[in-house]
Amino acid sequence: EIVEEMYATGLILESNVLLGYGDGPNVFAEDKAVFYIDGDWRVSAFSAVPDGLMTPEKQEKITLTVLPDFAGQVGPSGSTSFVASTGLGMKAGLSQEKAEAAWKLISFYVGPIAANKRLLGGSLKPPSLANLDISDVEMAPLDRKLFTFYAPHPPTLILDAVIPADGVQRINTGLQELALGDITPEKLAAQIEAAVASVR
Numbered sequence: 001e002i003v004e005e006m007y008a009t010g011l012i013l014e015s016n017v018l019l020g021y022g023d024g025p026n027v028f029a030e031d032k033a034v035f036y037i038d039g040d041w042r043v044s045a046f047s048a049v050p051d052g053l054m055t056p057e058k059q060e061k062i063t064l065t066v067l068p069d070f071a072g073q074v075g076p077s078g079s080t081s082f083v084a085s086t087g088l089g090m091k092a093g094l095s096q097e098k099a100e101a102a103w104k105l106i107s108f109y110v111g112p113i114a115a116n117k118r119l120l121g122g123s124l125k126p127p128s129l130a131n132l133d134i135s136d137v138e139m140a141p142l143d144r145k146l147f148t149f150y151a152p153h154p155p156t157l158i159l160d161a162v163i164p165a166d167g168v169q170r171i172n173t174g175l176q177e178l179a180l181g182d183i184t185p186e187k188l189a190a191q192i193e194a195a196v197a198s199v200r
Contacts (some may be wrong), residue, residue, distance in 0.1 A: 001185045002040035002070055003175060003178055003179075003185070004178055006180050007178070013178065014179050014180060015177045016179070017175070017176040017180065022048065024036060025030070025038075025042060025045045025046065025053055026053065029046060029053035029058075029106050030171045033184050039081070040123060040146055040149070043143060043146050044143075045066075045140040046059060046062075046142055047059060047139075047140035047141070047143050048140075049140060051120075052140065054142070056140060056141050057141060059142040059145075062140070062141075062142060062143075062145075064145050064149045066078055066079065066145060066153055067081050074156070075156030075157075076154045076156060077196040078152065078153055078154070079154045079155060079156040080149075080150070080155060080156070081155075081156060081157070081158035081159070082153075082158060083157060083158045083160065083161040084157030085158075087110075088106045088109055089109070090102045090103065090106060091166075094110065100108060112132060115132055116132065119132065121133070132147075134147050138181065147187050163196055164196060166195045166196070166198065166199065167192055167195045167196035169195075170188075170191055170192050170195040171192055174188040174191065174192065177186075
């Protein structure tokens with residue numbers, strides 16, 4: 001119902017559902033949209049040097065935020081979607097000597113010295129290390145904002161991590177149908193629940 005209201009009030013235009021996933025950043029960067037919803041990985045599309053979609057001056061005017069709380073939400077207030085994705089892991093059942101060596105490597109890799117080197121090389125993205133001092137690091141304004149974004153916004157699992165692919169696909173197509181008036185929120189919710197239940 002919240003999404004339906006956003007369409008009804010014109011906050012989201014019906015024509016927006018016809019945009020390809022890769023078109024959204026350009027529309028926002030060209031001031032053809034007042035907001036843009038996506039994951040933190042999209043920040044680099046706007047901030048990359050030298051071919052980012054926004055100048056540093058324009059990036060200064062952008063705010064990174066989360067959607068407001070709504071009735072019946074699951075997850076903490078002010079939270080942002082999150083999923084553990086990449087990193088180093090250690091195999092179970094190693095000998096003590098190998099386990100200690102593996103843990104030493106992992107500790108170094110995620111520690112401040114190696115993290116700072118990856119940060120300066122452009123390969124470290126937040127929230128990899130929340131306590132990393134970035135005060136003297138030269139970076140784009142949006143990248144700097146992204147490093148401070150996570151502290152006040154606790155994580156909650158992203159749908160893709162907890163809902164099977166059929167359910168996620170039904171959400172994606174269903175939101176488009178909702179925008180075009182082809183389905184009611186209640187019917188869509190029932191279909192999503194059925195899609196999720198069928199694969200659990």
